[in-house]
Amino acid sequence: MLHNEPSPLEVKVLTSRFELPDSASLETYAAHEGYEGFRKALSMKPEEILGELKASNLRGRGGAGFPTGMKWGFVPRNSPKPKYIVVNADEGEPGTCKDRVLMENDPHQLIEGMLIAGLAADAHAGYIYIRGEYRYLIGIMDHAIEEARARGYIGRNILGSGFDFEVYTHTGAGSYECGEESALLESLEGKRGVPRIRPPFPAVAGAFGCPTVLNNVETYCAVPVILRRGGAWFADLGTPKNGGTRLFCISGHVNRPGVYELPMGFNLLRMINEVAGGVRGGKKLKAVIPGGSSCPVLKAVECDIAMDYDTVAKAGSMLGSGGVVVMDEDTCMVKAAARIMRFYSHESCGWCIPCREGTAWLSKLLARFHSGAGERQEIDLIGELAQNMLGRTFCPLGDAAAMPTMAFVKKFRDEFEAHLDGRPCPFENKKRLVTA
Amino acid sequence: MTFSAELEAKFAKLIGCYPPGRQRAALIPMLMFAQDEVGAVTPELVAEIASRLSLEPAQVEEVVSYYTMLRRKPAGRHHIQICTNISCMLNGAEELWEHATRKLGIGDKEVTPDGEFSLEEVECIGACSWAPAMQVGYEFHHHMTIEKFDRLIESLRRIH
Numbered sequence: 001m002l003h004n005e006p007s008p009l010e011v012k013v014l015t016s017r018f019e020l021p022d023s024a025s026l027e028t029y030a031a032h033e034g035y036e037g038f039r040k041a042l043s044m045k046p047e048e049i050l051g052e053l054k055a056s057n058l059r060g061r062g063g064a065g066f067p068t069g070m071k072w073g074f075v076p077r078n079s080p081k082p083k084y085i086v087v088n089a090d091e092g093e094p095g096t097c098k099d100r101v102l103m104e105n106d107p108h109q110l111i112e113g114m115l116i117a118g119l120a121a122d123a124h125a126g127y128i129y130i131r132g133e134y135r136y137l138i139g140i141m142d143h144a145i146e147e148a149r150a151r152g153y154i155g156r157n158i159l160g161s162g163f164d165f166e167v168y169t170h171t172g173a174g175s176y177e178c179g180e181e182s183a184l185l186e187s188l189e190g191k192r193g194v195p196r197i198r199p200p201f202p203a204v205a206g207a208f209g210c211p212t213v214l215n216n217v218e219t220y221c222a223v224p225v226i227l228r229r230g231g232a233w234f235a236d237l238g239t240p241k242n243g244g245t246r247l248f249c250i251s252g253h254v255n256r257p258g259v260y261e262l263p264m265g266f267n268l269l270r271m272i273n274e275v276a277g278g279v280r281g282g283k284k285l286k287a288v289i290p291g292g293s294s295c296p297v298l299k300a301v302e303c304d305i306a307m308d309y310d311t312v313a314k315a316g317s318m319l320g321s322g323g324v325v326v327m328d329e330d331t332c333m334v335k336a337a338a339r340i341m342r343f344y345s346h347e348s349c350g351w352c353i354p355c356r357e358g359t360a361w362l363s364k365l366l367a368r369f370h371s372g373a374g375e376r377q378e379i380d381l382i383g384e385l386a387q388n389m390l391g392r393t394f395c396p397l398g399d400a401a402a403m404p405t406m407a408f409v410k411k412f413r414d415e416f417e418a419h420l421d422g423r424p425c426p427f428e429n430k431k432r433l434v435t436a
Numbered sequence: 437m438t439f440s441a442e443l444e445a446k447f448a449k450l451i452g453c454y455p456p457g458r459q460r461a462a463l464i465p466m467l468m469f470a471q472d473e474v475g476a477v478t479p480e481l482v483a484e485i486a487s488r489l490s491l492e493p494a495q496v497e498e499v500v501s502y503y504t505m506l507r508r509k510p511a512g513r514h515h516i517q518i519c520t521n522i523s524c525m526l527n528g529a530e531e532l533w534e535h536a537t538r539k540l541g542i543g544d545k546e547v548t549p550d551g552e553f554s555l556e557e558v559e560c561i562g563a564c565s566w567a568p569a570m571q572v573g574y575e576f577h578h579h580m581t582i583e584k585f586d587r588l589i590e591s592l593r594r595i596h
Contacts, residue, residue, distance in 0.1 A: 003566050003578060082455065094521045094560040127453075132468060132505045133561050135574035168453040171465045174505030176559065190463035190489075192502040208458050251523035251564040258565045293522055293560075323564060325523055339525055343559050349502075 003101065004258030007275045011237065013245045014221050015261045018105045024140060026147040029108040035153055037227030041116045042161050044227075046077060049120040053223070055231025057243030062088055062179070062216030063292065063321045065309040068223075074203035075121045075211045084207040085117045085126035086188065086214045090172050090179040092131060093292035094343060095323025098247035098259050099217035103130075103137045106221070107144035111167055113220030115153065116227055117213045118165045125166045127207065129184055132173045141169045176347035180395045181214050183349065194351040195395035216321075218247060238264030242308035250276040252326035253283065265306040272303070272326055283328040287412075291320020293340045294400030296407030297333070316407070332427035333415045337408035338366035344401035355398035358389040362405060372422045379416045383409045437484040443473050447488070459489050463499060467506055475510035504558075512547045512554030514592045516540070517571045520557055523564035532568050533557055535582050539589060552593065 002018060017023045017032050026034070041049055053069030060066045075083060087110065091099040103110060114126040130137050145167050148154045156164045170188060172178050178187045182196035185207055206212025222244055226234045235243040242264040248271060251257050255277030262271065268290065272278065279285050285300040290307065295318040298305075305315050312319045327336065345363035350356045362385055368374055369382075386402035386409075393399070409416060418426050439447070446469050447462075454461040466485055471477055477500050486493045500506045518536055520529040537543055540553050547554040563569030566578035570585075577588065 003563075091562050092560060095523055095564050096560075097562045097564045097566070100562050125455075131562070132503070133558075133571065133574070136576075170453070170461075171468050173464050173468050173503035175503055187464065188461060189458065190460035190499065192498055208455050208461075249565050251567055252526045257567070289522070323523075325526070325564070327526060331526065336522060336525075339520075339522055343521055346559060 002105070004256070007256070007258075007260050009270075009275050010261050011245050011263050012261055013225055013234075013237065014102065014109065014218065014247065015105070017109075018101075023105050024107055024144065026108055026144070026151060029106070030151075033228060034108055035112055035224075037224035038112050038115045038119075038153070039159070041119050041227050042159065042163065044119075046120050046122070049116065049227070052226055052231040053120075056222075056226045056234040057231075057238065057241055058219065058222050058226060058234065059242065059309060060216060061218035061222070061246060061322065063093065063294075063318070065319060068215060068219055071203065071215070072117065072120050072213055074201065075213055076204065077122045079211050081210040082125070082208075083121045083123035083211045084213070085114050085121065085123045086185070086202075086207055086212055087114060087126065087128040087217055087220055088179060088181065088184055088214060089128050089130040089134070089137070089217050090175075090184055091134070091217070091321075092176040092179045093294065093321045093323055094340070095249060095251055095289060095292045095325045096321040097249050097251075098322055100134060100137065101259050102217050102221050102247070103134075104140060107141050108148065109221045109224055110141075110217060111144060111148055111154070113223035114167060115158075115165055116223050117215075117220065119163065121211070121213050123213065124164045125168070127188060128167065128169045129178070129188055130169060130171055131178075132171055135171065138169050138171055145169070175349075176343075177349040177395070177397060180397065183395060184214070185212070192349070194349045197394055218322075239306060239308045239311075241310060246322055248275075248307070248322045248324055250324045250326065252324075253280045253328040253331070254278065254326050255280050262307075265308040265311070268298075268303045268305050268307050268324070271307065271324065276326070279326065279328050281328075283330065285326065286329045286331055287327045287333065287336075289323070289325040289327075289404070291318050292323035293325070293343065294318075294396075294404060295320040296403050297336075297411060299411050330427055332370070332425055333408055333412035334366065334370045334419055335425065335427070337405055338363070338370045340404055341366050341401060344397065348397060348401075352393035352395075352398060354389045354392040355401065358385055358398065359401045361385060362401070366405075369416060369419050370425060372419055372424055374416070374419060376417075376420055379409060379413065382416075437480055439470065440473060443469060451488075460491060460495075463489055463491070463496065464503065467496075467500065471506060476508055477506050478508075510547075510551075511556075513552050514572050515554045515556065517556045517558040517561065519559065519561045519563065519567075519569050521560040521564075523560075524568040527567040529568040532570075532580055532582065532585060536585060539586065553589070 178193040183193040187193040345359035389402040450462040
């Protein structure tokens with residue numbers, strides 16, 4: 001089911017079947033071009049599949065934005081080891097809730113994307129690692145897998161092609177860190193979700209020590225339509241080097257929060273004002289986190305930008321996982337920074353000391369600041385602590401915690417100063433009521 | 437330990453999902469599904485799953501201690517999990533959380549004396565665009581309000 005009304009401004013490519021009755025069923029999927037991309041891929045050479053993907057300018061939708069075609073190309077097809085397809089459905093970046101709707105409303109699209117990845121990488125098994133909290137999706141995916149098996153899309157000698165492929169679901173058990181690819185692989189193997197040192201990268205030594213294609217749900221979901229309509233068609237939907245559409249999860253102080261599929265490069269202010277109905281209660285926009293909580297905050301004046309990987313990077317932030325968190329003029333930036341850091345401190349796996357200690361100290365410092373007990377020289381200490389975490393950890397969680405903190409301090413220093421000398425939070429009397 | 441036939445079937449299927457010699461991969465799903473039936477990850481459960489996967493109990497323990505959804509003690513019959521992360525916070529999750537603690541008379545990770553409800557403040561559950569959000573067990577509740585929360589609690593009380 002849909003959790004919010006669609007917007008007329010959407011360009012529905014991955015979500016094109018969402019509003020059809022029984023959209024999750026194989027019957028609906030098959031009646032609307034389902035498995036056609038896979039059928040086409042069956043007659044193509046692996047290099048041709050990679051060629052379409054490269055031409056599509058599809059970039060990883062999990063957050064890093066790495067070109068998918070190139071990533072798949074790193075898998076050594078001729079390796080004597082088995083190869084695996086792994087789906088990262090451990091959606092956990094605060095502000096992000098798109099993979100959930102993709103699996104809930106169109107599970108076969110994900111399965112088809114995995115099958116095509118299997119053909120490209122010469123893999124015969126795929127695992128969907130689903131975060132523990134999304135238990136209901138295991139039922140939906142397992143049902144879809146059985147439907148696909150009954151119609152001969154999964155199993156041995158698929159559609160008489162000689163290609164074998166199995167798809168399995170795998171539940172996580174509560175851990176943000178497991179959304180990091182190497183920690184996810186550790187977790188998939190039945191261990192604590194701590195990151196692996198790289199190289200070797202998963203393409204060479206991933207699941208069970210074997211070559212592995214590992215992508216986000218949305219990335220795989222984009223693959224069938226690329227095969228069906230061609231890489232060039234997909235690329236043209238977006239901006240240069242940023243092909244296609246993406247699912248933006250708009251949350252926070254807007255009139256119509258929701259998950260919306262928009263072309264890459266869609267203007268951020270238009271997204272807030274036109275797609276999401278503008279800032280609630282006629283308030284002014286103060287700041288936006290453009291791609292999930294690990295992305296540096298943008299001030300309102302910085303928001304007139306195209307939402308693609310390169311433009312947002314140029315603006316000093318990241319497109320990340322598509323979680324657009326909108327904050328109005330009454331939002332306390334110290335409090336927002338403190339809450340986000342509390343999250344990273346809770347989720348740090350503890351493997352790397354700069355992250356384990358840094359997130360814990362920053363969390364304490366920011367909470368103390370918000371309570372009014374901070375001292376002036378500590379404003380710089382926050383920035384310094386964060387700076388010292390950058391690039392000093394095995395996985396990006398340390399950076400994910402440090403980067404937004406540095407941006408909050410740099411861009412909203414006045415708000416940190418307003419909390420000094422035991423003064424109460426200037427925004428605290430503007431507490432929000434829970435509204436319907 | 438003995439489990440239901442359904443759980444045994446699930447275990448058998450899980451163990452067959454992974455490459456030969458890699459059965460340890462079934463550990464986390466087995467713990468999650470077993471916890472649903474047993475109520476908690478007890479020392480007996482740790483020993484049982486360790487022996488089925490040819491692991492040392494310590495190898496299971498280190499996994500149990502890492503993941504937030506695996507718990508040593510049973511939750512209430514209805515486990516209420518309220519997200520207070522950024523998108524929910526911006527939409528009043530703190531007030532919802534405070535209200536829930538007062539309404540149920542318990543704090544974080546506590547269980548009501550009658551065992552009906554337990555409460556947990558959780559990190560992002562992936563419902564940011566429909567905030568504030570919470571889960572009862574594995575079921576999502578979006579666009580929560582204090583009134584909706586009260587109605588939900590009353591309706592859950594009636595379910596036996």
